[in-house]
Amino acid sequence: MAETVEVTVQRYNPETDSAPRLQTYEVPYKDDWVVLDAILYIKDHLDATLSYRWSCRMGICGSCGMNVDGHPKLTCSAHLREYRRGFTVEPLSNFPVIRDLVVDIDDFMAKLKSVKPWIVRELEQPLGDGEYLQSNNQIDHYRQFSQCINCMLCYAACPVYGMEPEFLGPAAIALARRYNLDSRDEGTVERVNVLAASEGIWECSFIGECSVACPKGVDPAKAIQQTKFDTVNGAIMSTVLMPFGNRR
Amino acid sequence: MSDAADLGAGPARTFRRPLGGGWFLRQPSYFLYMVRELTVVFMTAWLVWFLYEVWLLKQKAFVSLNGNYAVLVFSVVCLLFTLYHAVTFLNLSGLILRIPIGDRFAPAVIVKGLAFGGLLFVTVVGGAVMVYLGYVKL
Numbered sequence: 001m002a003e004t005v006e007v008t009v010q011r012y013n014p015e016t017d018s019a020p021r022l023q024t025y026e027v028p029y030k031d032d033w034v035v036l037d038a039i040l041y042i043k044d045h046l047d048a049t050l051s052y053r054w055s056c057r058m059g060i061c062g063s064c065g066m067n068v069d070g071h072p073k074l075t076c077s078a079h080l081r082e083y084r085r086g087f088t089v090e091p092l093s094n095f096p097v098i099r100d101l102v103v104d105i106d107d108f109m110a111k112l113k114s115v116k117p118w119i120v121r122e123l124e125q126p127l128g129d130g131e132y133l134q135s136n137n138q139i140d141h142y143r144q145f146s147q148c149i150n151c152m153l154c155y156a157a158c159p160v161y162g163m164e165p166e167f168l169g170p171a172a173i174a175l176a177r178r179y180n181l182d183s184r185d186e187g188t189v190e191r192v193n194v195l196a197a198s199e200g201i202w203e204c205s206f207i208g209e210c211s212v213a214c215p216k217g218v219d220p221a222k223a224i225q226q227t228k229f230d231t232v233n234g235a236i237m238s239t240v241l242m243p244f245g246n247r248r
Numbered sequence: 249m250s251d252a253a254d255l256g257a258g259p260a261r262t263f264r265r266p267l268g269g270g271w272f273l274r275q276p277s278y279f280l281y282m283v284r285e286l287t288v289v290f291m292t293a294w295l296v297w298f299l300y301e302v303w304l305l306k307q308k309a310f311v312s313l314n315g316n317y318a319v320l321v322f323s324v325v326c327l328l329f330t331l332y333h334a335v336t337f338l339n340l341s342g343l344i345l346r347i348p349i350g351d352r353f354a355p356a357v358i359v360k361g362l363a364f365g366g367l368l369f370v371t372v373v374g375g376a377v378m379v380y381l382g383y384v385k386l
Contacts, residue, residue, distance in 0.1 A: 012263055014261040014262065014263070015261075019263060020263060020265075070274065070275075093265070094267070095264075096262035096263065096264045097262055097263045097264070097265075098262055104262055135351065137351045137352055138351070140352075141353075159267060159271050159272070159278060162267035162271065163267055205281075205285070206281075206340070207277070207278065207281045208277065208281070209275070209277055209278070212277065219343075221343075222343045222344070225340060225343060225344045226343075226344055226346065228344075229344050229345070
């Protein structure tokens with residue numbers, strides 16, 4: 001008889017359920033499968049009503065983030081062999097659940113947009129003038145923060161976001177930091193109002209789980225603490241030490 | 249409809265699970281975070297006690313309780329919590345402080361070393377001053 005593994009999945013149908021419930025499935029165990037393969041098997045062979053998000057299957061798109069045994073994971077990168085005794089799959093914590101394993105990402109998308117995660121220029125250089133050049137060292141300043149794939153695992157790992165949903169959150173701040181550190185960008189002043197607002201960087205009390213949960217090795221906690229330091233430093237420089245300087 | 253369920257912005261009804269009061273017991277890292285936050289209570293308590301002793305001194309009513317076992321245990325516990333807080337705080341220095349060296353930044357381990365070195369220096373100098381002024385007898 002083929003080996004199997006017990007997969008317990010959180011189900012929620014907004015039309016019939018007042019609260020989520022758990023449902024268990026018996027899925028074939030294969031050593032080279034990931035958790036997403038098990039979920040795909042359930043959908044294809046056992047229960048076609050199961051809803052979830054997925055796309056690339058190779059840790060790039062950030063769509064298949066779910067809680068596996070209580071920990072936020074990219075299910076396409078979580079190997080079944082690590083959960084040989086069975087496991088529970090739930091939607092990412094701290095987000096409203098739309099259906100089964102699908103969460104509402106509207107709040108995250110709005111927060112992401114609010115920090116202007118793109119290169120802001122005061123005056124665009126004409127195309128004919130060529131590229132904005134950078135040295136390797138300049139790229140190194142922000143490279144780590146540019147690896148974010150918007151999978152939202154850091155939000156699911158962050159109790160502050162769970163308690164205070166208005167918190168801007170780790171990924172949005174890490175991306176703001178990424179552009180603030182980019183030598184081609186001139187949007188730091190535009191972003192500081194969002195970052196330094198009461199629901200911005202100061203909400204973070206440095207639990208640090210966002211950095212642990214990140215599947216791409218980004219360190220959002222570092223981005224947040226560095227931004228706190230730079231914000232205070234900038235405020236002191238502009239208001240105390242150089243009050244009559246060239247302030248924008 | 250459950251208390252936890254709420255109405256979404258659109259027609260679909262969504263469910264948001266509350267974090268719950270015992271969230272910090274779910275993971276060891278969450279628990280250690282709460283311990284780190286709790287250290288402040290002990291540090292504050294020790295400082296309040298210290299200020300009370302200074303006030304007694306000013307009132308010329310000071311009676312040293314430093315030999316009292318309860319005070320000793322309290323002071324040791326406060327010291328341990330203070331050290332834990334200091335270590336967790338200074339460990340961040342390498343992460344946060346960016347000291348420019350040319351167009352690069354000083355390695356985190358150097359920054360952290362300087363931070364811990366600074367703490368050690370201040371502790372030794374502070375202790376030496378206390379001994380010199382006669383506040384502490386060796």
